[in-house]
Amino acid sequence: MRKIFVIGVGNYLLGDEGVGIHVVNIMRKQTLPEGVEVVDGGVGGLFLLDFFEKAEKVILVDAVSGGGKPGDIYILNAEELEKNGVRSLSSLHDMSVQLLVKVAREMNVLPRFFLVGVEPKSYKELRVTLSREVEESVPKVIEAIFKLVADC
DSSP states (O other): OOOEEEEEESOTTBGGGGHHHHHHHHHTTSOOOTTEEEEEEETOOGGGHHHHHHOSEEEEEEEEEOSSOTTOEEEEEHHHHHHSSOEEOOOSSSOOHHHHHHHHHHTTOOOEEEEEEEOOSOOSSOBSSOOHHHHHHHHHHHHHHHHHHHOO
8 A cells, every 4th residue: 555644844833934734734634545644744854764764655845945935835856856946944953855855865765755845934933823925825735735645
């Protein structure tokens, strides 16, 4: 049976930086296809490689800086992430998402991988709510995730 992990990462206490956590919290309340598991990856780090080893596909949701406007959504596979100028804002215990993907590739545990990133408006102030722009993008983020899940 296929195993797909949707992993939200980020710091829930820093506004838009926690968009990945907000997304997986919403998805937990929805009916998911068989074989799909949503995970609160928090600020992650190398422990996320455990999910990579078990998965056919990993979809990581995070706040990213891509030069767009707040609420813009970026969908990148592993190769595009390594070449693109989009930068994850989460500090996964001092490890970027790009470095996590590189380590997974070098350890030969990289499944099909996608980053679903959202351009933040504010991510440095102590706040557990999302900005209006990012909150409005969440349904589109979830829709994009379901499309990625279906394409397996």
